[in-house]
Amino acid sequence: MSTHASLPIGATCLYTLEEIQSKLVTLAAQVNRDYQDKNLILLCVMNGAVVTLGQILPHLQIACEIDYVHVSRYGDALQGGELNWLARPQTALQGRHVLLIEDIYDEGYTLTALRQFCEQSGADSVRCLALTNKQHQRKQGATPEYLGLEVPDSYVFGFGMDIRGYWRNAPGIFMIPETAT
Numbered sequence: 001m002s003t004h005a006s007l008p009i010g011a012t013c014l015y016t017l018e019e020i021q022s023k024l025v026t027l028a029a030q031v032n033r034d035y036q037d038k039n040l041i042l043l044c045v046m047n048g049a050v051v052t053l054g055q056i057l058p059h060l061q062i063a064c065e066i067d068y069v070h071v072s073r074y075g076d077a078l079q080g081g082e083l084n085w086l087a088r089p090q091t092a093l094q095g096r097h098v099l100l101i102e103d104i105y106d107e108g109y110t111l112t113a114l115r116q117f118c119e120q121s122g123a124d125s126v127r128c129l130a131l132t133n134k135q136h137q138r139k140q141g142a143t144p145e146y147l148g149l150e151v152p153d154s155y156v157f158g159f160g161m162d163i164r165g166y167w168r169n170a171p172g173i174f175m176i177p178e179t180a181t
């Protein structure tokens with residue numbers, strides 16, 4: 001683990017950009033294989049997944065559409081609360097194969113609500129790709145079908161994920177050890 005001079009004090013790098021890129025290539029290969037003959041739509045879960053979507057897209061070698069859904073249950077806080085719906089997808093999901101793109105699978109409340117929304121909208125299939133999986137026993141709902149990197153039970157940020165609203169631009173995935181639970 002290394003520290004990064006211009007990030008919040010004590011920030012520790014969990015994964016470098018190169019390590020994340022390498023994982024995204026692996027995940028993209030799985031998606032390419034599984035959605036070869038499907039009419040795929042990727043739904044970016046804003047805001048956190050914006051970098052993950054942008055960085056995995058060039059590795060997808062299949063025809064696909066993109067859209068987004070904007071929900072938030074953390075806001076600027078480090079603990080989750082009620083899920084706020086800020087924007088729904090514009091594309092009709094009826095009969096579509098939906099792949100939700102997430103930055104992090106933490107307690108699973110966001111994903112459970114999104115799966116339910118897609119299913120109620122008539123999607124033929126709903127799966128999730130999450131770049132990171134937070135390691136703890138407080139999960140609920142179904143696990144993402146495509147999971148990338150393991151992170152400890154701390155608040156993590158960077159590569160699209162915020163800390164108190166900032167540092168989504170941090171070049172890698174970081175944690176501040178004091179936020180460990």
Ligand SMILES: O=P(O)(O)OC[C@H]1O[C@H](OP(=O)(O)OP(=O)(O)O)[C@H](O)[C@@H]1O
Binds near residue numbers: 108
């Ligand atoms: O598994 P859960 O405990 O439900 O948490 C996961 C969700 O939390 C984050 O979103 P957040 O509410 O922080 O909004 P953001 O993406 O705009 O940062 C993240 O992007 C996931 O969507």
Ligand SMILES: Nc1nc2[nH]cnc2c(=O)[nH]1
Binds near residue numbers: 048074106156157
């Ligand atoms: N930025 C960020 N968002 C989250 N949403 C759920 N857990 C986390 C986390 O550790 N970091």
